[in-house]
Amino acid sequence: GENVEQHPSTLSVQEGDSAVIKCTYSDSASNYFPWYKQELGKRPQLIIDIRSNVGEKKDQRIAVTLNKTAKHFSLHITETQPEDSAVYFCAASNGYALNFGKGTSLLVTP
Amino acid sequence: DAGITQSPRHKVTETGTPVTLRCHQTENHRYMYWYRQDPGHGLRLIHYSYGVKDTDKGEVSDGYSVSRSKTEDFLLTLESATSSQTSVYFCAISTGSDNEQFFGPGTRLTVL
Numbered sequence: 522g523e524n525v526e527q528h529p530s531t532l533s534v535q536e537g538d539s540a541v542i543k544c545t546y547s548d549s550a551s552n553y554f555p556w557y558k559q560e561l562g563k564r565p566q567l568i569i570d571i572r573s574n575v576g577e578k579k580d581q582r583i584a585v586t587l588n589k590t591a592k593h594f595s596l597h598i599t600e601t602q603p604e605d606s607a608v609y610f611c612a613a614s615n616g617y618a619l620n621f622g623k624g625t626s627l628l629v630t631p
Numbered sequence: 632d633a634g635i636t637q638s639p640r641h642k643v644t645e646t647g648t649p650v651t652l653r654c655h656q657t658e659n660h661r662y663m664y665w666y667r668q669d670p671g672h673g674l675r676l677i678h679y680s681y682g683v684k685d686t687d688k689g690e691v692s693d694g695y696s697v698s699r700s701k702t703e704d705f706l707l708t709l710e711s712a713t714s715s716q717t718s719v720y721f722c723a724i725s726t727g728s729d730n731e732q733f734f735g736p737g738t739r740l741t742v743l
Contacts, residue, residue, distance in 0.1 A: 522690070527673075553729040564721065564734040565674070610673060614729040618664065618689060623673040 523548040523615045527622025534601050535630055542625045544611035545593040553614040554587060554594050559624075560607045568609075569596070601629045634658045637722050637735040645743050650709040652738050654722030656702075662725040663705040664689075664732065665697060667718040674721065680705055712742045 524547040534540050546554075555570035571578045571585045571594065578585050582601075587594040594613075598605055606629045612619040634657035644650050654663060665677040666689075676689030678697040686697050694716060696708045709716055722735040 555731065564736050567731055567733070570731065616729060617687070618676050618679055619732060620676075620690075621674040623671065 523551060523613055523620040525611060525613050525620045525622045527611050527625055529625060530623065531626045531628075533628045533630065536601060536603060538601055540598045540601050540605070540627055540629075542596045542609055542611070542627070543593060544595070544613075544622050545591075546613040546620075547592065548613070548615045549589075549592065551613040551615045554585070555612050555614075555619070556585060556596050557610045557612070557621075558607045559610065565610060598627075601627075603629050603631055605629050635722065635724055635733060635735040637720075637738050639738060640736065641739045643741045643743065644712055646713055647711050650712050650740065650742075652707045652720055652722075652740070654705040654707070654724075654735055656705075656724045658724060658733075659702060660724040660726050661702075662727065662730075662732075663699065664723040664725070665695075665705065665707045666721045666723065667691065667716075668721060668737075669718050677707065677720075712740075714742050716740065717742045 526545045552573040557565035558568045559565040571587050582599045584597045608624045608626050610624050611622045636655045638653045664679040666674045668674050675691045677695050680686045680699040698706045720738045723732040725732045
């Protein structure tokens with residue numbers, strides 16, 4: 522089955538800096554890669570996603586890149602703000618379900 | 632939040648008792664999922680459904696069963712709860728297996 526590895530497990534940045542979270546996947550048939558943000562005690566919320574026919578997608582301060590050859594994808598957050606502090610999960614779909622990484626706890630300090 | 636609710640939101644039960652969690656959606660989405668979330672493990676798929684009466688197992692299905700008799704409801708049953716099933720359970724819905732999934736608010740289950 523699909524295996525998704527996510528790094529780092531924790532990340533601390535200063536407000537205004539950029540944050541990058543990386544994920545790798547094992548199943549070359551995976552074709553959909555969403556990212557979720559989860560605040561403490563809340564449900565995961567979809568923040569951005571990318572499909573295998575696209576190399577990069579951007580939405581304001583958030584961008585995702587996909588390298589199908591290397592089987593890795595990354596989340597980039599620019600100009601970080603304290604409200605970006607949360608746990609972020611990557612996931613990959615191989616056609617029947619999402620397989621999630623174990624999460625990255627991002628802390629943005631003022 | 633995508634018209635998805637879960638009940639109960641919190642439950643404390645004892646080892647060996649049966650427990651049923653309910654997921655209800657008003658979006659008429661075909662796919663519904665049950666995940667459990669534990670520290671250090673992220674979200675792991677228990678079971679999913681791709682239509683009424685159509686279900687399949689996920690990564691961590693042992694000890695769990697599901698039923699879907701109506702489009703809007705997906706039930707997760709722990710036939711005989713164990714302490715290892717203490718977790719936060721999330722339901723999710725989707726229009727397709729590789730489309731966006733929207734999550735319910737979660738159920739915190741404690742098995743003593």
